[in-house]
Amino acid sequence: MDRRTILKSLALLGAAAVIPFRKLAAFPSYSKRPYHQFKLGELELMVLADGHINLSPVQPNFPNGTEKAEKELLQKSFRSTDAVDLGMNILLVKKENDFILIDTGTGSGFGPSSGWLLQSMEDAGIKPENITHIIISHAHPDHIGGLVKAEKSVFPAATIHLSRIEHAFWMAAKQDFSKSKFQDKDLLAKFTAITQQTFKLLQSQLHLFEDKAEILGCIRMELAPGHTPGHCVTHIYSGSDQLVHIADLVHSDVLLFPHPEWGFNGDTDIELATKTRRRVMKALADSRTKAIGYHLPWPGLGHVRTNGNEFEWVAETYAFPA
Numbered sequence: 661m662d663r664r665t666i667l668k669s670l671a672l673l674g675a676a677a678v679i680p681f682r683k684l685a686a687f688p689s690y691s692k693r694p695y696h697q698f699k700l701g702e703l704e705l706m707v708l709a710d711g712h713i714n715l716s717p718v719q720p721n722f723p724n725g726t727e728k729a730e731k732e733l734l735q736k737s738f739r740s741t742d743a744v745d746l747g748m749n750i751l752l753v754k755k756e757n758d759f760i761l762i763d764t765g766t767g768s769g770f771g772p773s774s775g776w777l778l779q780s781m782e783d784a785g786i787k788p789e790n791i792t793h794i795i796i797s798h799a800h801p802d803h804i805g806g807l808v809k810a811e812k813s814v815f816p817a818a819t820i821h822l823s824r825i826e827h828a829f830w831m832a833a834k835q836d837f838s839k840s841k842f843q844d845k846d847l848l849a850k851f852t853a854i855t856q857q858t859f860k861l862l863q864s865q866l867h868l869f870e871d872k873a874e875i876l877g878c879i880r881m882e883l884a885p886g887h888t889p890g891h892c893v894t895h896i897y898s899g900s901d902q903l904v905h906i907a908d909l910v911h912s913d914v915l916l917f918p919h920p921e922w923g924f925n926g927d928t929d930i931e932l933a934t935k936t937r938r939r940v941m942k943a944l945a946d947s948r949t950k951a952i953g954y955h956l957p958w959p960g961l962g963h964v965r966t967n968g969n970e971f972e973w974v975a976e977t978y979a980f981p982a
């Protein structure tokens with residue numbers, strides 16, 4: 661009797677379980693960070709992971725909503741009611757020889773669960789010196805933290821584009837946080853000092869832009885103030901194809917699309933941020949334009965649609981990993 665016949669006979673006898681199988685090794689740990697690649701007209705794009713920041717408890721982060729209403733909505737959407745986990749999706753646009761990064765992650769400022777950008781880039785075969793342009797959506801530490809390491813520019817070959825309004829706000833002697841619900845004023849002062857140091861150090865690389873500025877014939881900046889005074893969304897286009905990078909317009913797909921008015925703790929002007937959030941969501945829903953959110957669930961791509969009086973995020977899905 662050959663081995664196959666023996667196995668077959670044993671299986672028929674219900675004795676297959678006695679055959680010593682090789683013990684399963686543990687699942688492999690990540691050897692490479694994942695990235696998501698796609699095309700927009702002639703442009704090549706890639707989303708890289710910088711990690712995540714866990715916001716817990718939920719309600720204080722969305723301060724104009726009640727704990728009860730927020731929990732109900734999270735539960736209804738099969739999400740944790742204990743925390744909102746913010747991803748950090750870094751978009752890289754390649755146009756011919758230009759590599760354009762939109763925001764740079766946390767750097768080392770938020771612990772080991774974020775600050776992965778350089779590793780993610782290395783795993784995707786991209787070196788820091790390949791980056792020719794960086795667009796800063798706004799100057800919060802989870803967006804500019806990756807610009808500087810050990811008091812040196814991480815991307816020495818890059819022109820760093822920043823809204824003139826945003827630069828002026830952070831570089832002023834005093835910032836007006838009176839319309840924000842952020843309570844920890846000491847932490848705000850610390851963040852402001854780090855932001856000022858970063859921009860002073862990178863002064864020779866900075867390029868300040870005005871509203872509606874065009875960059876490299878494939879990008880148009882649009883002021884979307886409230887989260888910060890100079891917060892911008894980035895229109896990326898090639899031919900008739902368009903993608904809008906909405907940066908920090910929305911920090912929770914489940915909570916803020918139906919309820920833009922619940923606001924975000926980190927908004928510098930929470931009322932203006934709500935107005936802007938509604939305006940941009942409506943424009944995206946009306947035009948059916950694809951969007952990417954910096955903090956939305958990986959890789960952050962999707963569309964906005966209306967559902968009665970509310971907005972809704974429809975995340976893009978994929979037939980296979982790409």
Ligand SMILES: [Zn+2]
Binds near residue numbers: 800802803954
């Ligand atoms: Zn952010």
